[in-house]
Amino acid sequence: MECINHPGTPAAGSCQHCGKALCSSCVNRFVPPHCEPCLLAHNASVAQRLYIDLAVTVFIFLGVAALVAYHAEVNKSGGIVLGLMLAGAYWGWQFLNRIPTPIILTSGAGFIIYAGIKLMLAILAGFIIGPWEIFKRIKEINAIKTLKKEIETGKA
Numbered sequence: 001m002e003c004i005n006h007p008g009t010p011a012a013g014s015c016q017h018c019g020k021a022l023c024s025s026c027v028n029r030f031v032p033p034h035c036e037p038c039l040l041a042h043n044a045s046v047a048q049r050l051y052i053d054l055a056v057t058v059f060i061f062l063g064v065a066a067l068v069a070y071h072a073e074v075n076k077s078g079g080i081v082l083g084l085m086l087a088g089a090y091w092g093w094q095f096l097n098r099i100p101t102p103i104i105l106t107s108g109a110g111f112i113i114y115a116g117i118k119l120m121l122a123i124l125a126g127f128i129i130g131p132w133e134i135f136k137r138i139k140e141i142n143a144i145k146t147l148k149k150e151i152e153t154g155k156a
Contacts, residue, residue, distance in 0.1 A: 004035060017042065029156070036151055043144045050137045057134065061087040088126025089119065091133045096122055 001011040003023035011021035017038035027033045034042065061083040068079025096118055104110055150156035 040148060040151065043147065047141055047144045050141050053137055054134065057087045057090060057130070060090055085123050085126070088130035089122040090126065091130040092122030092124065092126030093118070094133075095125055095129045 001021045003009045003011055003026055004020045005026050006023050009023040012024035013022050013027035013033050014020060015022060015035040015038050016032045017034055020035050022033055022035065026035075030039055063083070064086050065079040065083035068082055069076040072078060101114065106114075147156060
């Protein structure tokens, strides 16, 4: 079997996604080994999820800020603060979802109390975690774009 990128070169492995043959230099190009089309497709789906997270954050912030500003008669800037709090709560909630829920708190009044406490903790955690997670996603999107350009120009 020969490498799909280098005809005449024996295969040393295969793409983790599609199984196409890759030579030793192609196998070591990306970890785990992927052919260029599969890597680009995978990265595109990852970038799409990252964009969705960022869009949800913007939608929550702008939606809450606009809603409060529309209904407020005096203090229209309170919507900005509430929008920031709830947009941060989105990230805090995702962070808190990594912690297993005690089984006793999954139904009835225990769940309502648990959800209320979790929301408060999500708002508090969101002030720290939100900016960090947004930064990480923007950085990852930029890395995906850079790698795509490098692949397209033959530099990767």
